[in-house]
Amino acid sequence: MEAKTKxxxxxxxxxxxEMPRNVGIELLNPGRRxxxxxxxxxxAVIVAGNxxxxxxxxxxxxxxxxxxxxxxxxxxxxxxxxxAALAHVAEKYAxxxxxxxxxxxxxxxxxRVSCRLQTGLTADCTEIGFDEDAxxxxxxxxxxxxxxxxxxxxxxxxxxxxxxxxxxxxxxAPRESRPEVIKEAFSFGKDNIRTxxxxxxxxxxxxxxxxxxxxIVSGGRAVGGPGGFGVIRELAEALGATVGASRAAVEEGWIxxxxxVGQTGKTVAPKLYIACGISGATQHLAGMSSSxxxxxxxxxxxxxxxxxxxxxxxxxxxxxxxxxxxxxxxLRA
Numbered sequence: 001m002e003a004k005t006k007x008x009x010x011x012x013x014x015x016x017x018e019m020p021r022n023v024g025i026e027l028l029n030p031g032r033r034x035x036x037x038x039x040x041x042x043x044a045v046i047v048a049g050n051x052x053x054x055x056x057x058x059x060x061x062x063x064x065x066x067x068x069x070x071x072x073x074x075x076x077x078x079x080x081x082x083x084a085a086l087a088h089v090a091e092k093y094a095x096x097x098x099x100x101x102x103x104x105x106x107x108x109x110x111x112r113v114s115c116r117l118q119t120g121l122t123a124d125c126t127e128i129g130f131d132e133d134a135x136x137x138x139x140x141x142x143x144x145x146x147x148x149x150x151x152x153x154x155x156x157x158x159x160x161x162x163x164x165x166x167x168x169x170x171x172x173a174p175r176e177s178r179p180e181v182i183k184e185a186f187s188f189g190k191d192n193i194r195t196x197x198x199x200x201x202x203x204x205x206x207x208x209x210x211x212x213x214x215x216i217v218s219g220g221r222a223v224g225g226p227g228g229f230g231v232i233r234e235l236a237e238a239l240g241a242t243v244g245a246s247r248a249a250v251e252e253g254w255i256x257x258x259x260x261v262g263q264t265g266k267t268v269a270p271k272l273y274i275a276c277g278i279s280g281a282t283q284h285l286a287g288m289s290s291s292x293x294x295x296x297x298x299x300x301x302x303x304x305x306x307x308x309x310x311x312x313x314x315x316x317x318x319x320x321x322x323x324x325x326x327x328x329x330x331l332r333a
Contacts, residue, residue, distance in 0.1 A: 001117050003158035004094035006040030006135075007065075011086065011100045011109075012058055018048050018075075020057055022211070023101030023166040028061050030128045030169055031099060034137065037130050040096060041065050044179075047085045049075030055181055060174040067093070067182045073190045076197060079108050081188040087116035088186045095159045097137050099128070102163035110163045119157040125164045126267060126286045136160060142263040142286045149282065165267035167211040168290055208258045210242055210266040215274075216288075218244035218261055222277025222298070222317055226254045231321045232276055238328040244268070244288075246278045262287035276317045280305030297321065 010031045012024035028042065035042040041064035046054050051068035058066055069085040090098065090113065100110040102124050114121035126149075127140035136155050139162040143150040154160045210216065217239065219232040229243065236243045245259040261268055263283040273291035278284060280296070280303055288294070289308060296309035297317045306312040313320050 001091065001094060001119060001158050003096045005096060006035075006038045007043050007093070007095040008035040008038070008040055009043045009045055009090070009095040009098040009159065010063075011098070011106070012044050012046045012054060013101050013103060013105055014046070014048055014054055018050060018054055020054050021101070021103070022171065023103055023106070023164075025058070025061060025171045026166065026169040027099045027101065027164055028058075028063060029172045030164075032062060032172065034097070034128070034130045035064070037132055038096065038135060043067060043093075043095065045069075045086065045089065045098075047074050047082050059177060059179050059181075061172050062175050062177050063179045065180045065182065067184055069184050069186050071187055073188050073193060077105055078193045078195055079112060080193045080195070082109055083112040083116065084188045084192075085186050086113045089184050090117055090159060092184075096135075097158075097160040097162075100161070100163045102165045106163050110161060114161045117159065117161075119159060119161055120154040122152045122154070122162040124263070125162045126168050126263075126289075128162070128164065137162070142283055149286070165287075167267040167269045170269060170290075206256045206258045208242060208256075210244055210259070210261060210268050213242035213268065213270050215239050215241035215272045216244045216261070216268060216270045216291075217241045217274045217276065218246065218278060218288075219249055219255070219276050219317075220246035220278030220284075221248040221252070223249060223254065225252075228277075228318075229255055231318060231325070235274070235276075235321050235325045235328075238325045238332070239272075239274075241272075241274075244273075246284050247281075275305050275309070276321055278305055279303045280308060 010027045013021045043065045044063045046068045100106040122139035129138035137160045139152045217236040244261040245255045250260045263286045267287045269290040271292045274295045294309045295311045296305040297313045
């Protein structure tokens with residue numbers, strides 16, 4: 001498909017109440033930067049049973065245009081209906097690029113849409129750039145098990161598409177704007193939807209909101225076992241933080257996967273990230289490098305995590321972390 005515009009599109013995923021999830025709003029941040037660089041518009045795309053609330057909310061973040069596809073068949077997400085709707089509007093308006101959140105929904109939706117449009121798709125990106133000379137998006141993602149970062153381009157097929165992990169970018173600050181709202185009429189028909197929801201089973205086990213956490217304290221291989229997370233949890237409690245972990249700690253079975261930060265876990269961007277006994281493998285750094293402030297505690301002075309950290313403490317985490325917890329509790333006493 002040929003790009004007829006220089007517009008940058010962002011798919012706005014909605015929750016059960018048809019309000020935008022964070023990931024779509026986060027993508028408006030790089031979307032605005034790239035749209036301005038290429039002289040195009042920033043366009044938010046919404047598919048919903050009723051898009052009124054979502055349109056009002058998204059309109060607060062400085063988008064130029066909102067395209068909304070509404071209908072009873074879109075009240076609940078289905079790959080069939082949503083793929084058809086997005087492919088229809090993309091074929092009609094022909095954007096230069098289209099970004100989708102790398103969520104469960106986005107990972108099922110984006111490949112189907114890219115196939116319909118006969119274009120490429122870069123999955124699970126952790127960084128987005130723009131080559132102004134070539135006029136193309138540069139999509140960066142971990143590869144080879146997270147040991148390398150690959151930069152991928154799609155110069156010959158449009159729209160250039162990619163899924164981007166939640167938490168990679170910060171949400172833009174709300175600002176006053178009056179975007180153009182296009183209500184796009186496209187009926188898919190409920191009878192064409194091949195799946196239906198039979199039952200919703202509540203999630204059990206640890207419920208950890210790493211992506212929404214403002215402070216995270218993570219433990220790595222150096223915790224030595226499940227008991228080693230005791231000092232991590234005490235520091236997290238003193239800070240009002242969420243407990244995270246490296247892949248090594250999760251694979252050893254010391255803590256559940258819901259706590260994992262990194263390319264094979266969650267991508268996070270808290271205000272403060274404290275890495276305790278984490279060496280700093282590429283796959284872990286890909287999941288937390290966007291944190292505002294990073295504190296590394298590791299007795300190896302050559303550990304890669306120290307190069308990324310804003311503050312480094314070279315020492316045994318079992319000596320350093322309890323002292324930090326004790327001092328924090330004194331301050332709060």
